[in-house]
Amino acid sequence: xxxxxxxxxxxxxxxxxxxxxxxxxxxxxxxxxxxxxxxxxxxxxxxxxxxxxxxxxxxxxxxxxxxxxxxxxxxxxxxxxxxxxxxxxxxxxxxxxxxxxxxxxxxxxxxxxxxxxxxxxxxxxxxxxxxxxxxx
Numbered sequence: 814x815x816x817x818x819x820x821x822x823x824x825x826x827x828x829x830x831x832x833x834x835x836x837x838x839x840x841x842x843x844x845x846x847x848x849x850x851x852x853x854x855x856x857x858x859x860x861x862x863x864x865x866x867x868x869x870x871x872x873x874x875x876x877x878x879x880x881x882x883x884x885x886x887x888x889x890x891x892x893x894x895x896x897x898x899x900x901x902x903x904x905x906x907x908x909x910x911x912x913x914x915x916x917x918x919x920x921x922x923x924x925x926x927x928x929x930x931x932x933x934x935x936x937x938x939x940x941x942x943x944x945x946x947x948x949x
Contacts, residue, residue, distance in 0.1 A: 877943060
């Protein structure tokens with residue numbers, strides 16, 4: 814195998830591969846040196862968890878639920894950014910070309926025909942759904 818110009822040799826490559834083996838293979842205790850492992854919680858300390866008890870924050874923006882974010886994303890998957898601004902018929906043609914499901918096409922059919930839409934968020938709002946609120 815031709816290595817070309819490199820900053821280190823095969824021996825150092827092997828050492829570096831050994832150091833990250835646990836991370837790459839997903840082995841528990843992936844530190845090369847034992848002293849680098851994090852210490853366990855003390856006897857009087859709670860165990861660490863991914864989500865603190867009672868913490869119900871979500872990744873959804875303020876003013877929207879996770880379901881609304883997912884539904885708006887589904888709508889946006891079938892509308893090309895290059896197709897905007899567009900009216901109802903152009904949006905529907907774009908969605909059909911992108912093989913949108915019937916529920917997306919039905920939503921686009923409900924849009925007013927005499928209006929041009931600049932963004933997916935604008936389409937979403939005209940369909941009667943809430944967009945995220947902006948904090949100032």
